[in-house]
Amino acid sequence: MINSTRENWKIINYRNVDDMIAAEFLHDLYNRYDYSVNSIRFRNTISIYKGNVFESYAPKDEWDNLGRRLGRRFYNLEADLLKQLDLYIKKPKNRLINMLQEISSEKISLDSSLETVERIASLQYTALGEIYGINLVQIEHGLKWAMEQLLLEEIPKEDVRKYIPYLLGSEKATIGVIAEKTALALSIKVSEKKLTLREAEKSIYLNIKI
Numbered sequence: 001m002i003n004s005t006r007e008n009w010k011i012i013n014y015r016n017v018d019d020m021i022a023a024e025f026l027h028d029l030y031n032r033y034d035y036s037v038n039s040i041r042f043r044n045t046i047s048i049y050k051g052n053v054f055e056s057y058a059p060k061d062e063w064d065n066l067g068r069r070l071g072r073r074f075y076n077l078e079a080d081l082l083k084q085l086d087l088y089i090k091k092p093k094n095r096l097i098n099m100l101q102e103i104s105s106e107k108i109s110l111d112s113s114l115e116t117v118e119r120i121a122s123l124q125y126t127a128l129g130e131i132y133g134i135n136l137v138q139i140e141h142g143l144k145w146a147m148e149q150l151l152l153e154e155i156p157k158e159d160v161r162k163y164i165p166y167l168l169g170s171e172k173a174t175i176g177v178i179a180e181k182t183a184l185a186l187s188i189k190v191s192e193k194k195l196t197l198r199e200a201e202k203s204i205y206l207n208i209k210i
Helices: 020-031 060-075 079-090 094-104 113-130 136-152 157-168 175-191 197-206
Strands: 009-016 046-050 053-059
Touching: 009 060, 009 136, 020 046, 020 053, 020 113, 020 136, 053 060, 060 136, 094 113, 136 157, 175 197
Parallel strands: none
Antiparallel strands: 009 053, 046 053
């Protein structure tokens, strides 16, 4: 269907992933929903996982309309939207943290394949619920629309696209970049036998400086 009507569909997510669990995690992000933030529960997506590449598509008109609708709220600095987003960001992640601590401290037993599956499923949906409680792809889409409107007030339309990266840039490293640097530093220590693999895993789970 995607190939035969590609002009009507828009790619909204593209990632390199190592396994089906990661692909399922990404696909399930679109089921995240909070009526106080993204009041339209948009799940009209098609996900394709092939050759360690994950792609998500949405109907172009529907997706663009969704971006405009949410984007207008950002553009107008809607107080309730900003308040609810702030509450979402600051929401405690106690259940997820406790679960990671249990895993890292070996307080749980994974003696059977069924128990392992149950633990992975519980961890996945707890992370989805506490970290990705809303459809963040939808939020990003709305923010991009709002930034484009602000730029259109100052510069010609043909220059908008090249200035978006400057608005998104930051001198402060993102959480993702910090995590990648931490993982790389720990992998080097493991390869140099300064840490065991288990110690490195604990460090990542508990955010411990070693």
